[in-house]
Amino acid sequence: MVRVHANGLDWVPAGVGETTAALAGAETVGGLVAVALAALGAGVRERGGPLPAGGPLAVERAIAKMDPLPVDGIGAEAAIAELSAVLATGSADPVDPWCAAHLHCPPLAVAAAADLVASVLNPSMDSWDQAPAASALERALTDRVARLCYPRAERPDALVTSGGTESNLTAVLLARETLGPDLVVVCGDNSHHSVARAAWLLGLPRPITVPTNRDRLDPDRLAATLATLDRPAVVIATAGTTNSGAIDPLAAIAEVARAAGAWLHVDAAYGGALLFSSCRLAQLAGIDQADSIALDLHKLGWQPIAAGMIACRDTALTAKLATNADYLNAADDTEAGLPDLLGRSLRTSRRPDAFKIAVTARALGTAGLGELVDRCCDTATQVASAVTAHPRLRLWGEPSLSTVLLRPRAADESDDGDALIASVRRGLLDDGIAVLGRATMPDADGTSRLWLKLTLLHPHATPEHYLPLLDLVADKADRCR
Ligand SMILES: Cc1ncc(COP(=O)(O)O)c(C=O)c1O
Structure with missing residues (x-):
């Protein structure tokens, strides 16, 4: 795009292609955003879950395929398409309800557009x-x-x-x-x-x-x-x-x-x-x-x-x-x-x-934000009840906000329950299936133990989204015992 200044002069990027070195403006960015979003969507579909499978090595291999600081650039469209796809494929994506380890929220579309x-x-x-x-x-x-x-x-x-x-x-x-x-x-x-x-x-x-x-x-x-x-x-x-x-x-x-x-x-x-x-x-x-x-x-x-x-x-x-x-x-x-x-x-x-x-x-409005806060907290309360009712899991305590701490009973029956819990968590990360957090917290008897942490910040996820995850955690822990 060429922008004409009030003084009658205009400017065109010199030396490199017009699009590649175009300045940010409604039209120029719009074109690149369309390319980026298409690549992003494809990357999300390729990932298929909340996290790339295969752990750090798989991600590093994907990144190593391209030089992020080449002498000759590949052009704006190609670069944004390539890297958006790489980023989306390799992201921990909080839009997936099973990405629930941290205070890492799925952004609202309106906020991302405003950004x-x-x-x-x-x-x-x-x-x-x-x-x-x-x-x-x-x-x-x-x-x-x-x-x-x-x-x-x-x-x-x-x-x-x-x-x-x-x-x-x-x-x-x-x-x-x-x-x-x-x-x-x-x-x-x-x-x-x-x-x-x-x-x-x-x-x-x-x-x-x-x-x-x-x-x-x-x-x-x-x-x-x-x-x-x-x-x-x-x-x-x-x-x-x-x-x-x-x-x-x-x-x-x-x-x-x-x-x-x-x-x-x-x-x-x-x-x-x-x-x-x-x-x-x-x-x-x-x-x-x-x-x-x-x-x-x-x-x-x-x-x-x-x-x-x-x-x-x-x-x-x-x-x-x-x-x-x-x-x-x-x-x-x-x-x-x-x-x-x-x-x-x-x-x-x-x-x-x-x-x-x-x-x-x-x-x-504050009312709308409050409704989203309430949904997350209500979901956490119901997920906590499901943990309490689960025969192979136990709950650390009633949630105050939207965090649920749980421990598979298999860990209590193991010689090293904390190591078992850590390996359940890493196993889920490695498979790209779920991103759960970890917290060392005093148990009811005062002993510090490791707990799995679900930080529920997804305002549109329901308790039903998490019930299969609870079973999966219990199954994994049983297998690790
Ligand atoms: C209670 C509390 N305070 C402060 C922070 C730090 O916030 P930030 O990561 O935005 O710097 C965190 C991050 O999780 C937090 O949980």
């Missing part, structure tokens, strides 16, 4: 002159999300992040900037590994870890730990643990943190989606007492990665990220009214991830 629009226009969120509408839209969305998290706060704020990891890092940073450099992180042993990394990255001491009970942080134990400290603390609670989806008792934890003068951060990367569900919202009671909250819509929000957020109870807290780079937010530009976006992230160049979230939210 394409963002890629074509390529706004960069570090200055207004690179992203006028995208920055206004991001502000409007973050204001709404902040109010959803903090309905009673006067000046809540929210920032867009690349996910739970960056949200947790930002929270610990803001806590340190507020409470001082002696800060120590106090978290449950159920907290996400990014919490300890945040402390490490910020030069803070290793977090003090409080033992949990059934994957939940115990407020009394937390209070006892905080009472021993002679330095400021940031308490990290979790609303939706990675292993089991458990939600810490947030209201009681908030009271303990407040009494100790600690910052409270709630990592709600998984469970924050309950904010959309009128019938499950009560599970988050007390979340608005936190100083900061991590959210992550590329988990229970059906967004393509990345779609993280952090909400804070007051804009004075987020303002601590303010920074200056003359080429992006010169003081006189800001005084003249150009919005200053640079201090709304730890990053500089930044994708307009708010765009796909806003498109999705406009399309479904």
